[in-house]
Amino acid sequence: MTENENTSNDPIIICEDVHKWFDDFHVLKGITTTFKKGEKAVICGPSGSGKSTFIRTINRLEEHQRGTIIVDGIELTNDLRNINLIRQEVGMVFQQFNLFPHLSNLKNITLGPIRVRKLSKRKAEEEALALLERMGIADQAYKYPSEISGGQQQRVAIARALAMEPKIMLFDEPTSALDPEMISEVLDVMRELAHSGMTMLVVTHEMGFAREVADRVMFFDEGVVVEEAVPADFFDNPQHERTKLFISQTLQH
Amino acid sequence: MHHASNTMAQNSTKIPFWRDTRVLQVLFQILFLLGVFLLAGILYANMLKGLDNLGLNLKLDFLRNEAGFDVSDTVIEYDPSNTYLKAFIVGVLNTLRVSLLGILCATVLGLFIGISRLSTNWLVRNIAATYIEIFRNIPLLLQILFWYTVFGSLPAARESINLFDTVFINNRSIYFPSLQQTAGISSWVGYFYAAAILSVISIFVLALIFHRKQVERMEEGDDIGYFTHVTRAAKWSIVPVFFIVAIIGWFLAPESPFVLGRPELQRFNVEGGIRFSAGFISLLIALSVYTSAFIAEVVRSGIQAVSKGQREAARAVGLSTGQTLRLIILPQAVPIIIPPLTSQYLNLAKNSSLATAAGYDDLFRIGSTILTQAGKAIPVFAMVMANYLIISLTTSAAMNWYNRWVNRFNR
Numbered sequence: 001m002t003e004n005e006n007t008s009n010d011p012i013i014i015c016e017d018v019h020k021w022f023d024d025f026h027v028l029k030g031i032t033t034t035f036k037k038g039e040k041a042v043i044c045g046p047s048g049s050g051k052s053t054f055i056r057t058i059n060r061l062e063e064h065q066r067g068t069i070i071v072d073g074i075e076l077t078n079d080l081r082n083i084n085l086i087r088q089e090v091g092m093v094f095q096q097f098n099l100f101p102h103l104s105n106l107k108n109i110t111l112g113p114i115r116v117r118k119l120s121k122r123k124a125e126e127e128a129l130a131l132l133e134r135m136g137i138a139d140q141a142y143k144y145p146s147e148i149s150g151g152q153q154q155r156v157a158i159a160r161a162l163a164m165e166p167k168i169m170l171f172d173e174p175t176s177a178l179d180p181e182m183i184s185e186v187l188d189v190m191r192e193l194a195h196s197g198m199t200m201l202v203v204t205h206e207m208g209f210a211r212e213v214a215d216r217v218m219f220f221d222e223g224v225v226v227e228e229a230v231p232a233d234f235f236d237n238p239q240h241e242r243t244k245l246f247i248s249q250t251l252q253h
Numbered sequence: 254m255h256h257a258s259n260t261m262a263q264n265s266t267k268i269p270f271w272r273d274t275r276v277l278q279v280l281f282q283i284l285f286l287l288g289v290f291l292l293a294g295i296l297y298a299n300m301l302k303g304l305d306n307l308g309l310n311l312k313l314d315f316l317r318n319e320a321g322f323d324v325s326d327t328v329i330e331y332d333p334s335n336t337y338l339k340a341f342i343v344g345v346l347n348t349l350r351v352s353l354l355g356i357l358c359a360t361v362l363g364l365f366i367g368i369s370r371l372s373t374n375w376l377v378r379n380i381a382a383t384y385i386e387i388f389r390n391i392p393l394l395l396q397i398l399f400w401y402t403v404f405g406s407l408p409a410a411r412e413s414i415n416l417f418d419t420v421f422i423n424n425r426s427i428y429f430p431s432l433q434q435t436a437g438i439s440s441w442v443g444y445f446y447a448a449a450i451l452s453v454i455s456i457f458v459l460a461l462i463f464h465r466k467q468v469e470r471m472e473e474g475d476d477i478g479y480f481t482h483v484t485r486a487a488k489w490s491i492v493p494v495f496f497i498v499a500i501i502g503w504f505l506a507p508e509s510p511f512v513l514g515r516p517e518l519q520r521f522n523v524e525g526g527i528r529f530s531a532g533f534i535s536l537l538i539a540l541s542v543y544t545s546a547f548i549a550e551v552v553r554s555g556i557q558a559v560s561k562g563q564r565e566a567a568r569a570v571g572l573s574t575g576q577t578l579r580l581i582i583l584p585q586a587v588p589i590i591i592p593p594l595t596s597q598y599l600n601l602a603k604n605s606s607l608a609t610a611a612g613y614d615d616l617f618r619i620g621s622t623i624l625t626q627a628g629k630a631i632p633v634f635a636m637v638m639a640n641y642l643i644i645s646l647t648t649s650a651a652m653n654w655y656n657r658w659v660n661r662f663n664r
Contacts, residue, residue: 061565087571098566102584111580112570157566164570 012037012072012168012199013058019066020053027053028064029223037167040200042210042231045220046246051203054220055170058201059090072167088116091161095173097153099145105132105156106141109163117164124163131159135189151182155189162193169193171202207250211235219243300631315627316341322622324614326530337623344619345640351537351615352602352644358541359601360594363548368578370553381549389546394607396543400535401611410522421516421526427534428516431527437508444502452495459486532613536605544601551597555590556582588659595652599645606641616640 013035020028027050035041043051056062057069060076060083069076071086099108109128113119119127132138135155140148145156154174161169171190175183187209194200194213204210210217210231217234219227219242227234227243238244270276304310320340323333328346331339369381388396405424408414413423421428463482503510516526559582567577608615620637624630 059569061568084571084573087569090569092566092569094562094566094569096562098560098562100563100566100581100585112572115576115580116571160566160570 010037011035012039013201014070015067016069017067018054018057018064018069020050020057020062020064027223028057030067031225032067033218033225033228035168035199035201038197038199039216040194040214041202041216041218042214043201043203043218043220044205044207044210044246044250045226049220050223051220052172055172055201055203058168058170059087059092061092088164089166090168090170091164091166092170093154093157093161093172093174095176097145097150097157097177099153099157099160101145104142104144105137105148108145108156109160112160112164128159128163131162132156134192135159136185149182150178151185154178154182154186158186158189158193168199168201171200171204173203173205175204175206205250207235207247219246221246304631309628311632313632315629315632318627320623320626322626324619325612326528326533326614337627340619340623341616341636344614344616347533347614347619348602348605348608348616348640349644351533351540351605351608351613355537355540355544355601355605356598358537359544359548359597362541362545363597364552366545367549367552367556370549371556385546385549387546388542389550393539393543393604394610397536397539397607397610400538401531404531404535413518415518419515421518425531426528427531428526428528430513430515431525432511433514435508435510435512437506438510441502441506441510444505445499448495448498448502451498452490455490455494456483456486459489462486530613532608532611536608536611536613536615539611540601540604543604544597547597547600548594551590551593552586554593555586558589559585588656591652591656591659595649595656598648598652602644602648603641 011034015031015033018028018031019026029050031054043055045051053062057064057076058071064076072089074082074085074089076082076086099105100111103111106125106128109131110121110124113124113127114121117124129138129141132141135158137148137152137155140152140156145153148156158174174190175186178186183206187206190200190202190209191213202209202214212231214231216228217231218225219234219240221242227238227240229238234243235247238247301311316338317336319333320335320337321333322340324331324340324343324347326347327343328350329343331343366381366384369377370385372378372381407422407424410423410425413421413428415421419430460483463485466482514525516528517524563581563585564577567581572580605615606617609618609621616637620633624633627633
């Protein structure tokens, strides 16, 4: 499947000169970019470069202080109604999974659909079981998060985000907290999701995944986008010194 | 190989007992306990001898004597001609009343203020912080006297403050409406029993129906617990069947089985309704407010102990702030809160012995009166202490049970 089949030209996320400060620390220094419907963007960069903060501003887990972010036609402001609408359109997967430990895997997934989408319990459970089937872990539905492996937990977390039927999925270093042998099972699920046409913004150090799946790789450093390009150009022909250094350091091991 | 088994044999058999830690540990514990019992025995024998010299004894038969003193605010009926034992029971019940109500009020207040303490709203957050710092840092005795003084400055009985003809307050008491039985009660009780029997039948029938589905779901690997169908049957029986029959019975009875007895202001005093003394109310307010400040801090630390990622994940699936608190944060905070909350409950129950300051006749105050009148210091003190011990241990046991129940899913 090529990028043309499921990437349209309609923009779904528009960022215009986005700035963010943590007290005196200037984390994002004017990010301007547009993501198209169905686009897969991989965001990489050294730690502290603002890459996680950037995707967290897109569902307003972090507030930006200057500039505009428009997600699917809704501008992110302090309007509570807009924030709630955005959160239903944007799913998020965290580095530490953040599953709810007091709820079974199935209930982790059905909570949002029942409480926010107002589905019946039966309908929500049907959908959740179908999602777990898709993630390859249908047999773990009635266990608790603490009873399954990290790779399985992250797949439950992906199912939980998908259960809200989002238009956009944000992944914040989804494989960084996993043991090496579990990384591929999570990447497989993300690859399948990418082929289904989902718009995805992925912060990751998995360069193999980026090369294979991404339409665009963005390199963040010190709060700015230093370089962005299609994976082939980005990895084989980087323009900036910092990008070259980062790629050589990342690919060394 | 031979060498290894040789050393092992040496370890298990050849240590002389005065060097064997296992023997020594047990030995020292036995010696210590013997010492404690010996000391206690000497003290007890000495006390008996001393009491004998004074012409006193430890017998409890004085409890059958007439008390002769009045108690102003009681849960059960009591008059001065009753025995010391009855007076003592009145004291126990008074302590239980103020402790249980105090625990209830302090928990509700504390939960509310603890959550407010973490509000994103500046004003709410700082009002909660001020409340906590004021009431946590003023001695409880002072707070009891403060509320008692506030009560004392209210109008006298004949000019009682009248709140909507329902609640009356004066400098001695506060009156609330009370439920009073009428002649209609006897026929309503019939419907009440009928309701109970019908809902039990309904539970059995529904449980049988639900049982088949239960078996199916469990065969599918659904870990829903064996008695889920019984609880579901109970829910669907008790709520509709019991309540509907009981409510229909209420209206079919010749006369409403209970009426609201409102207090009325007479010429010199308030009559009817249910009366609480100023001492009780000021003690209750002081205990609740003082303890709620501590409970608020317990609640706050429990909520903060739940990781930030949980809140973010809840917000990311679209839950509102209230839903996040109720469905995600509190269920995880409660198991953390329970142990320190238990010690706050125990503190409240024991602090209720400051009732004397407000002139409320609790266990300690009545115990002191009996002690002075009957001159039986040791038995009375022992009884009072035993009662506080029982109250505290029961509270602990109940909270431990609740803790296990709350943690039943944390594996």
